Amino acid sequence: MRVPFVILLSAAAALGQTATVRIVGSANKFLSTLDQTERQRVLFAFDDQAQRKRWSNLPVQMAPRAGLSMKELNEVQRSAAMALVAATLSPRGFEKVQQIMDGDEVNKVESRNNPMFGKDLYFISILGTPSEKDPWMLQFGGHHLAINVTIAGEHGVLTPTLTGAQPALFTQNGKTVRPLGGESDKAIALLNALDENQRKQAIIGSRMADLVLGPGQDGKTIQPEGLKASAMTEKQRAMLVDLMSEWSGIVHESAAAARLAELKAGINETWFAWSGPTTVAPGRNITAYYRIQGPNVVIEYAPQQLGGDPSLHVHTMYRDPTNDYGRKYTGK
Amino acid sequence: MTMNAAAGAAVVLLLMGIPASAHRLDEYLQAALISVDSGRVEAQIRLIPGVAVFPAVMAGIDTDGDGAISEGEQSAYAERVVRDLSLTIDGIRLRPRLVSMMFPGIEDMRTGLGEIQLTVTADLPRNGGPRRLVFENRHQSRIGAYLVNCLAPSDSNIAITAQKRNYSQSFYELDYVQAGAAVWRPGAEAWFVFAAVLLFSRLILLWRKRVQSAPPHGRNARSACATATPKESALFVAVELQRCIRTPLCRMRFQRGTIRKPNRSGAN
Numbered sequence: 001m002r003v004p005f006v007i008l009l010s011a012a013a014a015l016g017q018t019a020t021v022r023i024v025g026s027a028n029k030f031l032s033t034l035d036q037t038e039r040q041r042v043l044f045a046f047d048d049q050a051q052r053k054r055w056s057n058l059p060v061q062m063a064p065r066a067g068l069s070m071k072e073l074n075e076v077q078r079s080a081a082m083a084l085v086a087a088t089l090s091p092r093g094f095e096k097v098q099q100i101m102d103g104d105e106v107n108k109v110e111s112r113n114n115p116m117f118g119k120d121l122y123f124i125s126i127l128g129t130p131s132e133k134d135p136w137m138l139q140f141g142g143h144h145l146a147i148n149v150t151i152a153g154e155h156g157v158l159t160p161t162l163t164g165a166q167p168a169l170f171t172q173n174g175k176t177v178r179p180l181g182g183e184s185d186k187a188i189a190l191l192n193a194l195d196e197n198q199r200k201q202a203i204i205g206s207r208m209a210d211l212v213l214g215p216g217q218d219g220k221t222i223q224p225e226g227l228k229a230s231a232m233t234e235k236q237r238a239m240l241v242d243l244m245s246e247w248s249g250i251v252h253e254s255a256a257a258a259r260l261a262e263l264k265a266g267i268n269e270t271w272f273a274w275s276g277p278t279t280v281a282p283g284r285n286i287t288a289y290y291r292i293q294g295p296n297v298v299i300e301y302a303p304q305q306l307g308g309d310p311s312l313h314v315h316t317m318y319r320d321p322t323n324d325y326g327r328k329y330t331g332k
Numbered sequence: 333m334t335m336n337a338a339a340g341a342a343v344v345l346l347l348m349g350i351p352a353s354a355h356r357l358d359e360y361l362q363a364a365l366i367s368v369d370s371g372r373v374e375a376q377i378r379l380i381p382g383v384a385v386f387p388a389v390m391a392g393i394d395t396d397g398d399g400a401i402s403e404g405e406q407s408a409y410a411e412r413v414v415r416d417l418s419l420t421i422d423g424i425r426l427r428p429r430l431v432s433m434m435f436p437g438i439e440d441m442r443t444g445l446g447e448i449q450l451t452v453t454a455d456l457p458r459n460g461g462p463r464r465l466v467f468e469n470r471h472q473s474r475i476g477a478y479l480v481n482c483l484a485p486s487d488s489n490i491a492i493t494a495q496k497r498n499y500s501q502s503f504y505e506l507d508y509v510q511a512g513a514a515v516w517r518p519g520a521e522a523w524f525v526f527a528a529v530l531l532f533s534r535l536i537l538l539w540r541k542r543v544q545s546a547p548p549h550g551r552n553a554r555s556a557c558a559t560a561t562p563k564e565s566a567l568f569v570a571v572e573l574q575r576c577i578r579t580p581l582c583r584m585r586f587q588r589g590t591i592r593k594p595n596r597s598g599a600n
Contacts, residue, residue: 206498210479212481
């Protein structure tokens with residue numbers, strides 16, 4: 001399944017299509033596979049505030065989603081839905097999404113086929129009408145996943161987006177998979193690159209029990225803390241930008257490039273704060289919380305104390321306090 | 333969470349048919365977002381009981397034990413949370429008051445999803461300068477998992493300079509500077525009131541002295557003063573003082589004792 005998507009994307013790019021044209025085409029193709037009832041269930045008004053905020057880290061049985069679940073789609077529909085998600089994201093972003101879903105499938109098997117988990121329980125919905133000019137939005141999510149992409153002309157806005165993983169390390173086809181491994185490895189590398197004085201500023205000596213700006217906390221901006229990037233070396237700032245790209249790079253390449261430019265422009269006003277253990281076992285995920293906060297970004301990485309080893313259960317949040325749901329381009 | 337506690341919580345969840353991994357367990361998450369402006373501090377508090385501690389939390393809310401949470405029980409519980417909070421500004425205790433509350437359904441709380449939302453506020457002195465706000469949460473400290481952060485100020489006169497917390501985040505210290513207002517020190521208001529009383533008393537004495545020493549053609553004011561109540565005399569002094577400040581000529585007339593106090597019908 002994965003290789004053909006990448007090939008399709010490359011082929012589309014080779015034909016010179018813009019990302020938005022490609023995404024709109026995929027959206028319309030998906031919609032064309034649905035009957036009238038299914039279309040009514042998957043489509044929402046662009047300014048439907050309830051649907052816009054209907055995302056969570058929790059399983060869908062605990063925090064119900066709307067739209068159509070993968071379980072309800074036939075093979076053709078499901079393939080078209082995943083092609084739309086793939087077109088909206090970068091290859092690495094799409095791979096991350098698939099690994100998060102694979103992890104939930106592992107969760108299901110390990111919990112004796114608990115119906116609360118599994119790849120079938122991810123929902124797709126479209127807010128507005130897919131258009132190359134007018135704004136619309138794609139939502140895709142379930143347990144530990146909330147992808148919210150607002151398309152407004154050539155803009156592609158990924159915020160707010162939640163990624164998580166449980167188990168955050170598993171074996172699949174003989175390979176070790178860590179869906180959020182980059183977020184862990186790059187963060188500890190940055191912490192280790194700081195000198196003693198910088199670490200003192202970066203490390204907050206308090207326990208962080210959860211995400212501060214998780215689901216339901218739209219529109220809030222907290223006071224930044226930790227080490228300001230203006231007090232970092234050029235190399236450390238580059239590491240911080242690279243760390244942020246684990247989130248900014250989930251969306252398709254042209255939108256990710258524009259977003260990365262924004263993040264670089266605000267880098268000197270960006271803060272890095274760390275709370276928790278400062279070491280990690282080789283090949284494992286960190287068990288510390290960290291937060292990156294700048295003029296147009298808030299990123300949180302929060303290992304969870306729920307159900308055992310916090311290195312195996314992670315929630316992350318990615319926001320732009322100036323542009324969540326693309327409101328800078330849509331006014332809504 | 334200790335291993336024993338985690339195991340115990342997992343057993344509770346299994347008995348309820350709920351997978352442990354997706355739920356907060358034996359903690360009572362209490363997340364506060366503090367916001368400060370020139371005259372007010374506000375705390376938005378979310379309280380989320382874990383599945384294993386829900387019975388204990390519920391017992392504290394549903395005090396009549398009927399399995400439902402009445403409006404009265406909601407108010408009583410919210411007020412108890414407020415009483416467990418402490419807010420000080422520069423060491424002076426503030427009086428937080430409940431502004432709003434929202435309670436989730438019992439079933440949501442039972443499964444670790446329910447979120448009690450409270451908004452608490454307290455007035456701050458409007459004067460400026462460097463400030464230290466301390467927020468302390470002692471509610472259900474045995475099972476509490478605290479989070480406390482400050483919202484970026486929307487008031488451009490406020491600049492946050494430091495945040496400190498203890499490990500559990502039950503104690504939070506916020507340093508900020510408030511620009512565009514005079515520096516305030518604890519007790520300054522008491523000194524101001526004392527000085528004003530002294531000045532006013534002195535003015536009354538001066539006025540009586542002037543009236544008593546006035547020539548006979550100016551005795552109307554004197555006799556009026558002799559029969560006036562202290563309140564009327566004070567009012568008269570205040571009115572005349574205001575007028576004298578405005579016009580130097582009037583001050584001269586006052587010194588000569590030619591000003592008459594208005595009679596009760598309002599005529600001169």
